[in-house]
Amino acid sequence: MDVSDDFIAGLPKAELHLHIEGSLEPELMFALAARNRVEIPFASVEEVRAAYAFSNLQDFLDIYYQGANVLLTVQDFHDLAAAYFDRAAADGVVHAEIMFDPQTHTDRGIAFGTVIDGLSSAIHEAQARHGMTVKLILCFLRHLDEDAAFATLEAATPYLDRITAVGLDSSELGHPPEKFARVFAEARRLGLKLVAHAGEEGPPDYVRQALDILHIDRLDHGNRSLEDPVLTARLAREGMTLTVCPLSNLKLCVVDDMRDHPIDRMLREGLRATINSDDPAYFGGYIGANYRTAVDARGLTRADCATLARNSFLGSFLPDEAVAAHLAALDAYIAA
Ligand SMILES: Nc1ncnc2[nH]cnc12
Numbered sequence: 406m407d408v409s410d411d412f413i414a415g416l417p418k419a420e421l422h423l424h425i426e427g428s429l430e431p432e433l434m435f436a437l438a439a440r441n442r443v444e445i446p447f448a449s450v451e452e453v454r455a456a457y458a459f460s461n462l463q464d465f466l467d468i469y470y471q472g473a474n475v476l477l478t479v480q481d482f483h484d485l486a487a488a489y490f491d492r493a494a495a496d497g498v499v500h501a502e503i504m505f506d507p508q509t510h511t512d513r514g515i516a517f518g519t520v521i522d523g524l525s526s527a528i529h530e531a532q533a534r535h536g537m538t539v540k541l542i543l544c545f546l547r548h549l550d551e552d553a554a555f556a557t558l559e560a561a562t563p564y565l566d567r568i569t570a571v572g573l574d575s576s577e578l579g580h581p582p583e584k585f586a587r588v589f590a591e592a593r594r595l596g597l598k599l600v601a602h603a604g605e606e607g608p609p610d611y612v613r614q615a616l617d618i619l620h621i622d623r624l625d626h627g628n629r630s631l632e633d634p635v636l637t638a639r640l641a642r643e644g645m646t647l648t649v650c651p652l653s654n655l656k657l658c659v660v661d662d663m664r665d666h667p668i669d670r671m672l673r674e675g676l677r678a679t680i681n682s683d684d685p686a687y688f689g690g691y692i693g694a695n696y697r698t699a700v701d702a703r704g705l706t707r708a709d710c711a712t713l714a715r716n717s718f719l720g721s722f723l724p725d726e727a728v729a730a731h732l733a734a735l736d737a738y739i740a741a
């Protein structure tokens with residue numbers, strides 16, 4: 406049976422790898438620039454989109470951090486997140502665990518509370534409007550030092566009841582997980598879950614460090630783990646969830662062609678892989694488009710899509726009862 410767009414959109418799924426700053430569409434960037442009287446180096450939405458041609462992660466990050474300059478107020482962060490939740494709901498997302506980069510904002514003089522209050526009000530709205538549940542992941546920027554990460558964790562202290570996990574993102578090469586060993590240990594002591602980007606551009610050894618030194622609960626990307634059969638077998642054996650992002654991988658040249666994407670190989674190797682959108686405004690599509698491209702390029706079946714959706718709930722930080730309820734709804738959808 407073919408895998409239609411309607412089947413993909415109706416498939417109940419969780420999104421586990423989404424940077425909220427990466428959901429800033431050019432139209433909203435322009436609207437916020439005008440509202441806040443912030444200069445941006447683009448004359449039109451078309452010019453912004455034309456600038457989204459990247460040859461690696463750093464190329465993208467330079468433009469992504471610049472885009473975030475238009476975000477100033479509680480309302481801005483609310484509007485950003487509300488737009489994402491509406492799009493995610495239309496793509497069948499019933500639960501989202503979204504990342505935010507506080508240092509991108511606090512380093513510009515925006516208070517931590519401004520960021521999290523705006524996100525929180527959009528989260529409450531998404532729960533009411535879409536019945537969606539949402540968890541927040543605070544990411545440390547790995548190109549900055551560990552002291553800066555500690556200062557960010559300190560700034561987050563009054564808001565820890567709203568934060569589920571910490572993560573590690575930004576420029577991977579040259580910034581191995583071990584650089585953040587102490588701050589991850591402290592986050593664990595505070596009761597937070599731990600995730601980290603590893604094996605996107607970095608070597609398998611960075612994935613090993615994320616496992617053995619950071620003690621992560623979930624691995625973001627992880628593509629380059631496949632270069633090491635021992636590591637791959639270990640990830641499968643330990644049931645580690647990988648948050649894979651096909652359109653991101655193409656746009657950032659982690660794969661040269663979508664036809665070379667390893668998503669089906671990951672499933673065959675027994676990895677608990679999931680499909681996610683990473684930075685959808687920059688990479689050409691939300692989670693539904695990521696499923697679509699994986700299906701088209703790699704011939705995934707409806708059963709594969711169901712496995713990926715199942716993995717998204719199993720890899721979430723939801724309590725067991727909520728996971729069981731989502732899996733039952735997924736089974737009912739597949740059986741219908
Ligand atoms: N794909 C990615 N890798 C690392 N840091 C990021 N920040 C936003 N998107 C990212």
Ligand SMILES: [Zn+2]
Nearest residue numbers: 424574602683
């Ligand atoms: Zn990411």
